[in-house]
Amino acid sequence: MEIGFIGLGHMGAGMATNLLKAGHDVTAYNRTRAKVETLVTLGAKAAVSMSEACQGDAVMTMLANDEAVEDVVFGERGVVDSLRVGAIHVSSSTISVALSERLAAAHAKAGQRFVAAPVFGRPDVAATGQLVVAAAGAPDDVKAVAPLLDAIGRSTFIVSEIPKFANLVKLSGNFLFASVIESLGEAMALIGKAGLDRGRYVDFLTSTLFGLPVYKVYGGLIADGIFEPAAFAAPLGSKDIRLALAAADDLRVPMPIASLLRDRFLTLLANGGDKLDWSAIGGLAAKDAGLK
Template sequence: MDVGFIGLGSMGHAMAANLLQAGHTLRVWNRSPDKADDLVARGAQRAGRPADCVSSDGLVVTMLSDDAALEAVVAGPDGIGERLAAGGIHISMSTIAPSTSSRLAALHVSRGAAYVAAPVFGRPDAAATKLLFVLMAGPQEACTRILPLLEAMGQKVFQIGQDPAQANIIKLGGNFMIMAAIEAMAETMTLGEKFGVAREKMMEVLTQSILPAPLFVNYGRQIANHSYEPARFKLSLGLKDANLVLAAAGSKQVPMPLAGMMQNRFLSSMAKGRGEFDWTAAALGVSEDAGSGSAA
């Protein structure tokens, strides 16, 4: 397929590379043009502006850091919203608010195009090895058309339904559960330390018995070793997602006290200059609260 791809950060770059490897033709755009250099060397075409990534009835993927960046690329000057029309499909793979997803879907529909939300679970290493889990929601005809693209970027595609916002709320729910797991593991290891149990031993036992899931194994290893650089998912983005979770919860009058606690944990970490650390660095706050000092 002929595909536009916008957003070549650590996730987007790997995903675009997998589309190229699968034989698709790519037109790419990124705010920092040099991030496209190696993709262009491999056959991708560099676009001068977002709108140049897609024809009126074409396909365009966006993988951007937040809601504001996505809305600028869609509705801003030279955005894809001015180009997409009947037959065109915008595949939004960013982690954004459900309300943003609904608003963009309405914008595209008003111009005859389709909008599919397809956020992912997985970090850059999973993106590079096509091990992402993709959540797909939007008009059925559009979902059927883009399914081969999503399968080229992930190990499993979950078909959620026709309302794009539902894919985004599942993504936020998953990220909230990861935040909660980070806090629970950090508190557990810190408690063990106070009783003389090594952090690594605590996680060895738990991940080889009652919690063998990859999330606990991988994140637990990072937290046990206080290994927070380089970031696989920046703590600043964790705060962004905590804000999105609480905003969504507030819109439906759903109390989420644990999400509020994690928002404060991330805020405290940001105030201490840890925004560029991996979001597991929230565990440092647990150690500090317990009087164990800081490892970074």
């Protein structure tokens, strides 16, 4: 397929690279030109504007937050202005449910198609094409972009025919990840204060009771206290919890643990944690317990 790709950050660069490896014709745009040049060496075309990246069969966006997506999609000569009738916007960004609903409406009004396809996985997983994709949209639209989703991920779970529900699933998933990080941090503060080795504790957990990647990855980071460089920065984690709470507010669903996580992220950021990985909230319990 002829596809444009907008947003070559930690996640987007790996995703675009795997689209190229799968044989797709990729035209890439990023505000930081150097990131585009890296893809050009792999066979991509460099777009000098967002509009130029929207001339193919589809455009995929992978951006940091609602504000960035709004700017790219609704801005002058942005995606809505530039995408041809019948072409598809695939949004893989972690955004609010409300914005996803706006995107679907705007593309429908312009005669374009829209698929929400947020992804689960850290940058190393994106680089290897092993992301898990939560996709939602009209069945024909999801089918049309299936080759793109297959190129970036190891599996695609079709959530709904309504795009915004893929974003709700993504936010709920990140809430669960953050809950695991916080609970790991508290458990490790407990055994650490007693003088037990946190690394051996993680080995025990992940080889017996909790042999899942989320426990292995984040347990190791918390045990070692290594939160830089950030694969997923704390401000992004904070944003996702706030978006989950906003969705919960709209649906009148109490989420007391999410409220706790919001405060944990605020504590981390208030103490200068902006450049740390979001797993750094797992280190707060040890500090609260008086551990170094």
